[in-house]
Amino acid sequence: ETSVNAVEIARLAEDAGVKAIVIHGRTRKQMYSGEVDYNIIRKVKEALSIPVIASGAALAPGLIKKMFNETGCDGVAVARGALGNPWIFRETAGLLETGTAPAAPEVDEIAHTMRAHLASNVEFLGEKVGVIHFRKFFAWYTRGLVIRDLKVRAYLACTQEEMMLLVDEVQKRRRSPSYNAMMKPSLL
Structure with missing residues (x-):
């Protein structure tokens, strides 16, 4: 220093x-x-x-x-x-x-981006490596969300289909009023 x-x-x-x-x-x-x-x-x-x-x-x-x-x-x-x-x-x-930031992306845009990112990973790296590589990005995309169970499952996912189902579940939960009631306002 x-x-x-x-x-x-x-x-x-x-x-x-x-x-x-x-x-x-x-x-x-x-x-x-x-x-x-x-x-x-x-x-x-x-x-x-x-x-x-x-x-x-x-x-x-x-x-x-x-x-x-x-x-x-x-x-x-x-x-x-x-x-x-x-x-x-x-x-x-x-x-x-x-002087004003646009609204944060809606849940559907986030899910769409996650799917496209996963598909690109699989296309360029093959399914096994692409899914493994995407695991860390799943955690980044869902940072701040109360979905520990899905994050654990994402780190165990081995196929594109498994990971896509987890993205679907994130999207479903984020649409749920009961889930959003648990969230801090800054994360909605």
């Missing part, structure tokens, strides 16, 4: 001919936890003439907007924030363009 050298390294990279740079606003020791240091990203941006793309904790449209505002960066790299939430790009664009 005492040897933050982002500005010096970024200048060396620019001097070597790099055309743009991505900077993660945390130290190596912090990895993916702790506060993002917007100040160091801003200092890198001010020191360089090439585009600076900020990274770190870009998990929601409001945080992405804050990253732009606090750092003056040219772009934001959205990594983990897009896992199970490809709508983050649409929502962020809406927030940046109009």
Whole structure:
């Protein structure tokens, strides 16, 4: 933490001919936890003439907007924030363009996207590997939902059909008024 050298390294990279740079606003020791240091990203941006793309904790449209505002960066790299939430790009664009993020996706759009993602996995990786690979994405798409039983079954699923049935069940439960009564308002 005492040897933050982002500005010096970024200048060396620019001097070597790099055309743009991505900077993660945390130290190596912090990895993916702790506060993002917007100040160091801003200092890198001010020191360089090439585009600076900020990274770190870009998990929601409001945080992405804050990253732009606090750092003056040219772009934001959205990594983990897009896992199970490809709508983050649409929502962020809406927030940046109009000041208001569009409504979160409806349950049918989420289920459709999950099915398409699973089908693509199976097409490109084969059924066994595609389903195994999709298990983690099932967890990401359903993050925050009270469906532990389905998540356990997803980690045991071996076929595309089994996984599709689980997506159907997620969709069915999310449509249920009794299920939605259990949810925190921010997750609906």
